[in-house]
Every structure is written in structure tokens, then in C-alpha cells.
Amino acid sequence: MIKLKHVTKIYPDGTEAVKDLSLEINKGEFCIFLGPSGCGKTTSMKMINRLIPLTSGKIYIDDVDIMKLNPNELRRGIGYAIQNIGLFPHLTVEENIATVPMLKKWPKAKQHDRAAELLELVGMEPATFLDRYPSELSGGQQQRVGVARCLGADPPILLMDEPFGAIDPITRNKLQEEFLKIQSKIKKTIAFVTHDINEAIKMGDKIALLREGELVQYSDPATLLNSPKDEFVRNFVGADRVLKSLRLYRAKDIMKDPPLKVKEGDNVAKVKQHMEKEMLKWAMLVDEKNRFLGWITHEDLMSGKPLREVMVPPAITTAPETPLNEALSMMFNSAIGNLAVVDDYGKLLGVLTFEIIRTILAQSESKNKNKSGGQVR
Numbered sequence: 001m002i003k004l005k006h007v008t009k010i011y012p013d014g015t016e017a018v019k020d021l022s023l024e025i026n027k028g029e030f031c032i033f034l035g036p037s038g039c040g041k042t043t044s045m046k047m048i049n050r051l052i053p054l055t056s057g058k059i060y061i062d063d064v065d066i067m068k069l070n071p072n073e074l075r076r077g078i079g080y081a082i083q084n085i086g087l088f089p090h091l092t093v094e095e096n097i098a099t100v101p102m103l104k105k106w107p108k109a110k111q112h113d114r115a116a117e118l119l120e121l122v123g124m125e126p127a128t129f130l131d132r133y134p135s136e137l138s139g140g141q142q143q144r145v146g147v148a149r150c151l152g153a154d155p156p157i158l159l160m161d162e163p164f165g166a167i168d169p170i171t172r173n174k175l176q177e178e179f180l181k182i183q184s185k186i187k188k189t190i191a192f193v194t195h196d197i198n199e200a201i202k203m204g205d206k207i208a209l210l211r212e213g214e215l216v217q218y219s220d221p222a223t224l225l226n227s228p229k230d231e232f233v234r235n236f237v238g239a240d241r242v243l244k245s246l247r248l249y250r251a252k253d254i255m256k257d258p259p260l261k262v263k264e265g266d267n268v269a270k271v272k273q274h275m276e277k278e279m280l281k282w283a284m285l286v287d288e289k290n291r292f293l294g295w296i297t298h299e300d301l302m303s304g305k306p307l308r309e310v311m312v313p314p315a316i317t318t319a320p321e322t323p324l325n326e327a328l329s330m331m332f333n334s335a336i337g338n339l340a341v342v343d344d345y346g347k348l349l350g351v352l353t354f355e356i357i358r359t360i361l362a363q364s365e366s367k368n369k370n371k372s373g374g375q376v377r
Contacts, residue, residue: 001027002189004046007057009043009213019213021057024207027156028187032204032253034194036236040213041111045159048191049078054372061157068328076100079150079188083162086146087134093119095132100153118148121182134254140171147179151186164199176202177321187273197237201225201247202323209233222248242361243325250322251327254360255341255350258284262296264308270300282336284348285311291346292317295336324360325364327352 002025009018010208013269016042025031033041046052050071059066087096097118099113116126121146150158164172200207202223206217217229225241228234260283262271273300283296285307294311316330317340331339
């Protein structure tokens with residue numbers, strides 16, 4: 001656990017960067033420090049590992065006052081990743097990842113094994129990348145190595161200062177997804193700085209929203225969206241906070257069973273009859289292993305041809321972990337407006353429809369109305 005109690009930072013020129021900040025980050029929790037430029041979010045995070053000294057107040061890690069710890073030992077027990085990555089250009093990927101293990105005097109073989117293990121964790125082939133230099137990597141690859149390096153000595157705490165901020169949106173989104181999968185396995189305690197409300201909602205268990213050095217609201221993403229504390233929070237979150245609330249859901253959370261699932265060998269006439277009886281406009285076709293093949297519409301069955309011949313192939317499918325806002329974008333590219341949810345092997349898990357999305361949006365809007373006196377502001 002990380003605990004900040006009445007923490008204040010005043011610079012020599014009189015600038016009060018952080019004012020009386022108190023909050024707790026529980027073990028295994030992903031805490032986002034969020035706010036506009038100059039709000040004190042990076043300063044707050046850097047005080048945790050004493051890169052910036054406190055003016056007053058206390059910071060505790062597992063109930064130990066950090067000021068009673070050797071600063072170098074403190075930092076070696078905390079992983080650190082920054083926006084500009086900060087890889088050492090004269091060191092190989094392996095040597096970069098093993099920076100802290102080396103300082104901790106791990107045996108060479110253990111350093112090598114750890115670097116290889118972490119490269120695999122971030123989706124890079126050790127045999128291909130261990131001996132490369134940072135200049136030989138793409139921006140996304142460098143960012144992955146930066147994440148691997150901050151995990152080098154398996155620290156319980158990670159400090160991450162806009163680690164995905166300097167890369168293109170597509171790579172950034174992919175790295176966010178990959179890191180969330182990693183975090184689900186390793187369960188580190190994380191303090192993560194960003195100015196991006198969408199990233200905060202997607203990544204965080206808790207969000208600390210700051211303004212001019214003061215903590216304005218500290219809550220989970222759902223509470224921040226549905227119960228903004230004041231006008232500043234409401235404006236920072238944005239007028240489209242109902243749509244942003246879709247990020248709080250994953251496809252697996254709201255997907256439904258298909259109204260009708262048929263196999264390619266099924267009798268066409270019986271399928272048609274069943275759809276007419278239940279007044280279904282579409283069904284989902286799977287093979288003998290339940291792998292999704294495509295969509296069947298009632299009109300397609302009029303020809304009497306085999307199901308495989310009349311099906312509409314899926315233009316796109318999604319995974320169960322896909323955030324709902326991304327799934328909604330995919331639905332606009334779907335053959336019939338619905339979206340099949342499949343596993344890594346293509347097996348059908350469920351389906352998303354616009355009706356399901358509308359229900360979720362209506363629920364979010366209703367919550368906002370109830371908490372703002374009947375008006376969504």
C-alpha cells in the first residue's frame with residue numbers, strides 16, 4: 001500500500017505544486033493521477049520514490065515512512081517508466097531490461113533469464129530482440145522494452161509517467177490493452193500519470209483528479225463519470241461522459257447468447273421455419289467446433305441453398321476483453337450491424353447488438369439525471 005498524508009511541495013521560487021495531498025493506493029491497485037498540465041500530477045508521483053523531495057507531509061509504503069529508507073534502495077524497489085522511454089542507447093535490450101537486476105548484483109544467468117522472460121511478457125521474441133540496440137527498434141518496441149525494464153527486478157510498485165504518450169494512437173491503444181492483460185497477471189501497485197481522460201477511464205481502478213496542486217476528486221472511474229463532484233470535474237470529464245461510460249464495460253460483461261445458433265449442416269427449411277416462428281431477422285452460423293462462420297438472414301434462406309452458401313461472412317469480430325466503446329465502433333463495420341464475440345480460436349461466445357448498447361447508454365444517462373437533479377449537464 002502507498003499512503004500520502006498531507007503532502008505538500010513548494011519550490012524555491014514559491015510555487016506550490018502540490019497542496020496538502022492525502023490519498024491511499026491499495027496493494028495491487030491501478031491508480032491514475034489525472035489533470036491538466038501543471039496540476040501537480042507528475043510531481044505527486046515523483047515524490048513517492050523521492051525523485052522530488054517533499055516540503056511537508058508523509059508518504060508511507062507498506063506503513064514505512066519513505067524518508068527513513070535509503071533513497072537508492074527505495075528506487076531499486078520501485079519500477080519506473082516514462083513517456084520518453086529513457087532507454088540507454090549504448091546498451092542492448094537485454095542490458096537495458098537488466099539495469100536494476102545488475103545493480104542488485106543478480107547473477108548474469110538470472111539477469112539473462114529475467115530479460116528473456118519479460119520480453120515474452122510484453123510480446124517480443126527474445127531470440128530476435130535481446131541483442132538489439134534501442135536505435136534498431138520501432139517506437140512501440142522501445143515502449144515495450146521500457147515497460148519490461150520497469151518490471152526488471154519484479155518490484156511490487158510501478159510508477160509510470162505518461163508511458164504511452166509519445167506514440168501513435170493505434171500503437172498506444174494496443175499497448176494499453178497489452179499492459180492491462182499483463183497487470184491482470186502480475187497485480188502490481190501502480191501510480192500512473194496521464195492528462196488523457198479516456199486513458200484514465202480505460203486503465204484505472206481509481207482516478208485522482210488534480211487541479212492547481214489540489215486533489216479535487218478521488219474515486220473509481222464509474223463514480224467520476226456518473227457523480228462528478230463539481231463543475232471542474234464535469235467539464236474535465238466532458239459533456240459526452242455518457243458515451244465515455246462505455247469504456248467501463250467489456251464485451252464479455254454485456255454480450256448475450258445469439259437468438260438462434262445454427263450449424264452448417266442444418267436443414268435450411270427448418271431453420272427458415274424456426275426464424276419465422278420466432279420472428280427472427282438473423283441467426284449465427286457455426287461449424288462443428290462452434291467456430292463462428294457468418295450471419296444468416298431470413299431473406300438469404302428464400303433461395304433454399306445450403307446455409308454455407310448463403311451466409312454473410314463476418315467483416316469483423318471482437319474479443320471478450322474489448323472495451324465497449326471500441327466494440328461500438330466495430331459494429332458500424334459489421335455486415336449486419338451486430339458483432340460476434342469470439343475467443344482466440346474463433347469460437348463463438350456471444351453477440352453484441354445496438355439494442356444492448358442503447359440499454360447501457362440509457363442506464364448511464366438515467367444515473368446522471370438522478371444525480372444532477374433531473375438534468376444531464
